[in-house]
Amino acid sequence: MNPLNHWRGALAALSLAGLAGLSQAQEIYIPIISKGFQHQFWQAVKSGADQAAKDLKVRVSFEGPETEQQVDKQLDMLSAALAKKPRAIGLAALDSKAAIPLLRRAQQAGIPVIAFDSGVDSDIPLTTAQTDSKAAAALAADKMAEKIGGAGQVAVIGHDQTSTTGTGRRDGFVERIKSRYPNIQVVDVQYGGGDHLKSAEIAKTLVQAHPQLKGIFGTNEGSAIGAGRGIREAKKTGVVIIGFDSGKAQKDMIRDGTIAGAITQNPVGIGYRTVEAAVKAIKGEKLPKIIDTGFYYYDKSNMGDPKIAAVLYD
Amino acid sequence: MTSHPASNWSAQARQMLLAMASLLALVLVFSLLKPEAFMTTDNLIGVLQSTTVIGVLAIASTFVIVTGGIDLSVGVLMTFCAVTGGVVMAEWRAPLWLGVPATIGTGALCGALSGLAITRLRVPPFIATLGMMMLLKGLSLIITRTKPIYFSDVEGFDQIALGSWIETWLPSLPLPNGVLIFAAVAVISAVVLRKTVLGRYALAIGSNEEAVRLSGVNVSRWKVLIYGFAGGICGVAGLLIASRLNSAQPALGQGYELDAIAAVVIGGTSLSGGVGSLLGTVIGAFIMSVLINGLRILSVAQEWQMVLTGAIIILAVYTDKLRRQQD
DSSP, rough: OOOHHHHHHHHHHHHHHHHHHHHHTHHHHEEEEOOOSSSSHHHHHHHHHHHHHHHTTEEEEEEEOOTTOOHHHHHHHHHHHHHHHOSSSSOOOSSSHHHHHHHHHHTTTOOOOEEEOOOOOSSSSSSEEEHHHHHHHHOOOOOHHHHHHTOEEEEEEEESSSSHHHHHHHHHHHHHHHOOOOOEEEEEEEEEOOOOHHHHHHHHHHHHHOTTTTEEEEOOOHHHHHHHHHHHHTOOOOOOEEESOOOOOHHHHHHTTTOOOEEEHHHHHHHHHHHHHHHHHHHHHHOOSSEEOEEEEEETTTTTHHHHHHHHHH | OOEEEHHHHHHHHHHHHHHHHHHHHHHHHHHHHOOOTTTTHHHHHHHHHHHHHHHHHHHHHHHHHHTOOOOOOOHHHHHHHHHHHIIIIIIOOOHHHHHHHHHHHHHHHHHHHHHHHHHHHHHHHHHHHHHHHHHHHHHEEEEHSSSEETTTTTTTTTTTTTTHHHHHHOOOOOOOHHHHHHHHHHHHHHHHHHHHHHHHHHHHHHHHHHHHHHTOOOOOHHHHHHHHHHHHHHHHHHHHHHHHHHEEEEEEEHHHHHHHHHHHTTTOTTTSSSSSOOOHHHHHHHHHHHHHHHHHHHHHOOHHHHHHHHHHHHHHHHHHHHHHOOO
């Protein structure tokens, strides 16, 4: 028998607060450990989680480190969350390999783990609530086709060629064009690392190399803003740009018409679905390996729509 | 240290008692409020584990702070050491017995460089170590090409922080090795600060640098050695964090120097130099980690955790000042 347990027992017997704690134990508690908490994106995830907690009558807490580099602080948060013996836990791992020892502890304690935002390199999480990158990019392709009249040359400025979001968005766009729009050709795919300046240079060279270019898909915030800036600097008109995510600069470019519109993920939905999946896991319901949390297309006309405005961030 | 040694000792002893009492009070409060979560072996080990890195950095900072200096680079230096260790052990495949001293040596070297900038170039410690912090952060990102270096293939590396040597002897006490290393660093450093020339000079320089110089001591050389020693301790922190995360994360570490400095001042070490205790620093580090862990256990909103931590730092230093005035 562990000596600490004796002490704990004695303290619990002494303390009224301990009794209060026992009565609280009836309620289902689900801690959510996020990648961050100050950014607008994570605040939107939190608001979704809070909403789900209200709808499903559970209690959630939402925590994340100050920067997305503080892997050790996230582990401390996860460790404290496990100590509370929650019924389930939600995690957006900053570094999935580093989280494995703690996830094993959760598994041994029978605490279901729901991953969100990005997958964890392990089979411990029961499901992952995240944006279906391919489907989201396919919607971008549909919008592009609509804007350029179903024919002509287009190009992609990607943010990277290794991450799952980078490859997923690129492939989703290119595959949809190939399968549905035979008169549109994807003439080039270039990578700007999500960097505004690099992506702008790429956009300028693209219109040089392909004077007939009708459209560019920028696969993240930086790529889209860079594309807009490059086209503006090249003084080229009639190139349709479709972006991804939001951010102040991109929203401004959409308002002034430099960018036609963009796909936004649904951070509120990510938070909501994570808590919902956790509750299902507690009830022992079966969960799909991936939960698509949805996405929207937005442009000048619907940016003010409350449903859209709620998921856009500056 | 203007008072004479005997009364000074009692002042220090009282200070220790107060710090210790604050820590125990915190532990008691959290155990009463949430015994079923706070007072569990897993959680207490989690608290110890989360104190190791900041605690070791705070020990390094103590040596610099007692000289009247400051080292803003400790957090980033820790990361730089972890990255160097990653290059040596994970990329060059050097064995542990070579990689570990190389990691610590890198820290000592960088610390000594800060010391040189302060003594030879006469750049104030705040600026010299601020520059070092930026420089090392950049170098870490360059060396790793901004991607973490994983130690997955380095046999035994994760055991440095996560393994439990004690558990093999005493299965009911799965204390991670990282905690033992933290304890060893604390004990060795306390001996160095109290019993060796390096420690005595560090305190004396912080108390009255001019007097030390006039008595014929080469202050510049000793400062370089003190910053180098502190840097070496940052190297140990680098090993601990890399082992815990099983990776060297190049962008991590900035801001950790402030947590370390907070732990040092809560522990009663004066930022104006000359007075300091490593036991105080260790207790200070535990006060910070117990507080954060306890607030998390109580599910206090993160914003309020920050507010409370900030208030407690100010309160701790204020009570310390009050007591000093009475002495």
